[in-house]
Amino acid sequence: MENSSLHSLIETIVLTSNNNITITNGAGEILYFNPKHWTVYGVKQEDCLGKTVYELEAKGVFNPSITALVIKKKQQVELMQQTLTGKTIMTTAYPIFDSNNQIQFVVSYAQDQTEINKLHLQYKELERQIQNYQQVVKALRQQETAQYRNKKMEEIKRTIHRVANTNATILLLGESGVGKSMWARKIHQLSNERNEPLIEVNCSTIPESLFETELFGYEPGSFTGAHKQGKKGLIEQAHHGTLFLDEIGELSLSLQVKLLKVLVEKKFKRVGSNTDRTSHFRLITATNRPLEEMVNKGEFRLDLYYRINVIPIEIPPLKKRKEDIVFLASHYLSIMNNKYHMEKELHTETYEYLTEYHWPGNVRELENLIERLVLTVDSIIIYPSHLPQALFKNKQMEPDIIDLPLPKNNESLKARLERIEKHILLHTYKQYPSSYKVADLLGISQASAARKLKKYRAE
Template sequence: MSIAEIILETIVKTSNNNITITDEKGVILYTNSEHWTVYEDGPKEYIGKSIFELQELGILTPSITAKVLTEQKPIQIMQNTKKGKVIMSTAYPIYNDKGEIIRVISYALDRTEISSLQAQYEQLERKLKEYQIEMEELKGREDILYRSKEMQQIAKTIQRVAPTDATVLMLGESGVGKSMLARKLHSYSNRHKKPFIEVNCTTIPASLFESEMFGYESGSFTGAQKNGKPGLIEQAHEGTLFLDEIGELPLSIQAKLLKVLQEKKFIRVGGTKERHVDFRLVTATNKNLEEMVQKGEFRLDLYYRLNVIPLPIPPLRNRKEDISLLINHYIELMNKKYKTAKKLHPSLFEKLLNYKWPGNVRELENLLERLVLTTEEPIIRQHSLPTSILGDGSTHEEDVSLIENLITEETDLKTVLDLVEKWMLEKAQKHCKSTYEIAKYLGISQPSVIRKLKKHKEDLDNF
């Protein structure tokens, strides 16, 4: 044996890789015994054996060296062993000056553990998707909180149209609860066990909109994933696609979306294959789409497609009956979330009832979360409110201070009571437009209000 052969044999035997070298007939010349542990129960000595013989015995299924000798080119394959392992084998031919194969070098890598981990990962992905669908379903089944007739009608409409596939267009200011109502619609539908895909059209850059919505094939652009990526429309297959702020959708995408709605099929970016899709479309906007159509900013044909079931949602300031219900709900929710027991002082509660809520339900929820987190006392008072809500009016604490001063300065109970009564009437006049409203504000009868106004007529302004 020459020095070169000794060196080669030593390299093969001591290598951490599983290496086998055969001659042009497939007879094993060099191998490390550890190589065969991936095929058999222990190290084997196979020098001098034919790979064709080992293939017939089922030890190599198939033999990669046999394939190289047959096909005359480098090959990579996956092998399955008697032990149930998955082996990734790679083999390369070595040629002489005449272009004839004189040797074949093969490498074997045990992929069993990797394949097992991949299978576990895929199973976890499936489970996660199932849990996400369950969570979406549970979120959608939360009760719609309302007392107002307007919201009662909206709740009835949602229940009535949910079992159908009719397209719903939710109209209303930001924060009125369009997303929550879309989830509710999905939870009542026949698609509730399938995905609910929510897309806020304002958060996706125009340059990425097409690839995000329709997906892309591998190699479509720099930075694209190796195996491509399904778009949001494809992810919503058999479920519900909710496009929030649909008025922000670029005109180019509007045309493509319209085509999908009409034909129920699309092509990924960079692809040629048509893909069929089935989803229920729900959209929402805080813009006037009719005005946008007139200005050429929104397609008329798409508007007609979306406006099948219009659902106008009134702002919170126009349904005051719901405010107290929502306040109590979110205080309870935040106390549970942060393990606290905070309560609102009656004067603060009244202040919140009379606030206009330009940010609607979202503003109310965020404010109450902030108050629960930032207030140290168990009772949250008016001074904790931001100035935008507190305004320039006197707080309850100032009112209490006024009464305490009266009691300190006046020792006669009748005089103090008269002054407090007059002060309460003055306060009521600032908030009310009639004696009936004053009666409700003070918690007394309307005849009592008239008597007291007459009693303090000289001191009070004309009502």
């Protein structure tokens, strides 16, 4: 092939390529610059030809110059460039050596990543929205409708309905598992911001060192390991919506200062930026810690306490609303039956045991127990004997043989054994007032336990 046709063939290939191709000599002087892509760099072909990459780098046309790096390293280089037009370019450059092993040409290919980055950001935003909707769907699927009978809970519901669309700051208090997060979600759903994001942040799970970048976000390249395009913080994501700070009592004093600053000034800066940003959000916080006590001990800042304690709502523990236990138990039973396609039932005596228990893990513990029972009990009916030991106040007790009644004069062995049996049965029944549990503990059938108990209790 003639030199001229080869030249025009190469020219066509370069021109039709999607890459921006630049060719320099070994001194970095531009010999060829694909004219089609001047918009990427913001300079025309005629402004580049004959110039060195060092001159263009100094003018900020691109930064850094990949060709300069190839000349320095004498090898292929790949990197991301920023251009005068504010674009992010992915570039790869190769050296071409002459017979003396000196660089004769450097060919670089550049691809505009701006659109890809934009798509990536949109993708992340969609991912975040999906996560939000997933939470909503999960709540709906689990029929996360608050179930209660207790009067205090009825009052709480009324307060929540009253304040939900006022934008007032709410502090949810109560033991772990009482439903603080559930009520926070409910408030958001009832508020005017229901179609905006609800950003849930568990303060106890964010490491101190990441708190600022997580909450405030960061600018591109602010620290090693940062995403190239920077990141929106949770506070920014909550803009126009609700920011729910769970476990706020776990925040260290230094993080409390940082949080207070945002709440007072209503603005923040992304890490690595000097620009103030604002985010308007409804604040809901929750904790199972005694905040007032913590304030007195100097573990929680008084000023932050005042800021978040605008409308405090204390959710009572399950043991203080016994009427809710039965209600919640049958609610979860029907949810689990539906979920696992079962038809389990709780025996009346089982309900009694559930009501007597003190539920340190509150509704969460009850929910988990019902799920476990539905999955592990073979029979249709769930009897007290299927309940875990923790639900029985005292440890299982064997009747003490020394306490057994002494033989009466002329008492037959049969009569004496019956007296001992009576003693054992009544003693066990006193500990566990359930014929099922007695049967289970003594290894007899429930029918036999019930018959014997009826007889001995009547004597």
